[in-house]
Amino acid sequence: MSWRMLTGHQLCRLCLLRKPQPALKTKHSAYVTYETDSQANKESKRTVGRLHACSVDIRKIRRLKAWVLLEDNTYVEEIANILKELGANKTVIASILERCPEAIVCSPAAVNGKKKLWQMVCKNEAELIRLIEQFPEPFFTVKDQENQKLNVQFFQELGLKNVVISRFLTTASSIFHNPVENNRRMIGVLQESYLNFGGSQANAKVWLLKLLSQNPFILLSSPTAVAQVLQFLQGQGFTNSEVLQLLSKLKGFLFQLQPGSIQSSMSFTKATFECTDHDLRQLVVNCPALLCYPATVLEERIQALLKEGITVTQIRESPMVLELTPQIIQYRMRKLNSLGYRIKDGHLASLNGTKKEFEANFSKMQAKQGRPLFNPVASLHVEE
Template sequence: MLRLIATSLCLRCPHVSALPLNLRPCATLSSAENQQTVDALYDLSVDIQKVRKLKGWVLHQSPAYTKEVADLLRNMGASGPIIARILGIHPEAVLCNPKHMQTQRELWTSVCPNQKDLVAIIEKFPASFFTSSSHHDNQRNNIAYFQSLNLNKRIITKLMASAPQSFSRPVEQNQVMVCTLQQAYRELGGEEANMKIWLQKLLSQNPFVLLKPPEVLRQNLLFLRDKGFSTAELLRLLSSLRGFVTELNPDSMRSTLAYSQDTIGCSEAELRDIILKCPALLYYPESILDERFNGLLSAGVSMSQITETPTVLELTTQIVNYRIQRLKAQGYDVRTGSLQVLNGTKKDFEMSFGKLQLRRERPLFNPVAPLKADD
């Protein structure tokens, strides 16, 4: 039995609701729009009508610091169109006090010193940068904690950008979840020398894993162990699921596994092998799996083909049908060939499709055939 499961952690991670990202500082709310804000946004080529429609409340608040926000971004290398896009998406930024914005800039540059890269992050995640000043201490402490783990700065920056709630909350809560993940890795036989890389990869692929209660991870690992997965297989699943194991629960997995086994008509041992090839089967609901199984079977694909390449179930029925038709036009029959050619991203498929097309169009060269010569 896993010591991870048999023992309880000395620390407990309380369930914490997500902190609001929309910044609404204590400012005067007027029935009339703040004309200075409207004019400043207009001068910056921001779509005022869009702001009025989606976040009109911002235009009614005072004080606002539109010019200061624009100057900050401009000093960081942002162009006029980029500034307009940022303020169009997240006009709440103009309500940030300049002093607080400068603090944010210092915090973010401590993990992302390249100004061009930072501007690109702000453009994509403006709400993560223009956040409440009350979170600065937590942000600073969390940055220091993740740096103490020797995590790559790019990983820390990605965490701050895509899961800002994890940096806005007390550092102790992140410490509990990270310790739980590290303990699970050790208990499942992971090598200590590779743990930092493993943790970096997991956090990079699913930053929201930090926001989940540690108990969920323990319960799911216990359930999967009871289903017959070995310690090594559990580590493989934990890594393959990219932290999404924390999104699952025993009831949903039990239902999905029962459906899959009944549909495929296999033993529990055979089902475990299929799950190891395609861990996504653990978290797809029955309705989605039913649609995808039936879609493949109606296209003439056999169940043995599906179990040989179960990752094809990660694709929607629409994508599968589209790819099957593309392949059929090139003379490839998925009913007799491998389903591997269907797999992967759009880019992966186009590469495979291109190879098939090239193979069909390229004339066969016979090295012993006599060459034609002019008379």
């Protein structure tokens, strides 16, 4: 039967036959529903019910850490009560449990122990609950509590302020799981290194506390790594004073580098800027980032600057510009160009600094450019 001979009624019937049937869709939907129902059936109804009672969005927990809903032993009400006693309202409690669902599998005794630990450095319960709300995961990591307590006491004896220790607890919690003996040993190594490289005994404590405040993760380094890096820098001709400057400027991140990677970066820098060993050391002291970035990263950033019309000589005069990514350079150059300032014809110092520092300098330049050359209200000094 040809297409011309089909009637309208026959065409409709043919379309129905050729049209994909909804059976597969129904089967797929049924399959998904079956899987969801199966997962829901495995969840602890008791746990889900108690979370609902706390106004917790169960869907968020299913997306984040669904495994906690399968646990038989949970402590929803107990954990909620501990938070409530600290002054948390229902909204805060729900938010904490949604972002850190594993809190409900922590025993109340362990959580109370962690509460006492954090209270050692918190002024009051209001500050404590604020920290828990911002950083629930470190708080509900309840292992090694005795070791954590010993580390808190050690840091207090060392002279660190409680506000600094509380910051460590929330953002550098791994150092509290480090055995207190290891932390004590690393502090000793840092103090000894400072004194051996010409630091004064009077300034040793201040220097050490500042270094720890800037980078607490330095405690996770090993004495061997510290010795290797310091010996390598001495072998490269850096003076004791220069080594201390590098250590302070890099905030201790120096010990996270390997001598091999440092050597590679220094060799690239020396070849690129065609400088002597003495000049190379001065460049590195002025811009310690030259030690941190791999040669590939340095090359990429130098190439990006060259494409903007900046010369190697300019980069050598202001090496701090290599701390900025090509994207940041392009953004800052566009802003400065909008004021008519041509970077490639001047000094690169105006590109440097943190975002806050750059924006402040840019605002000053903008205000200066908009200021009239003649002030009509200023008094005129005219000879009579």
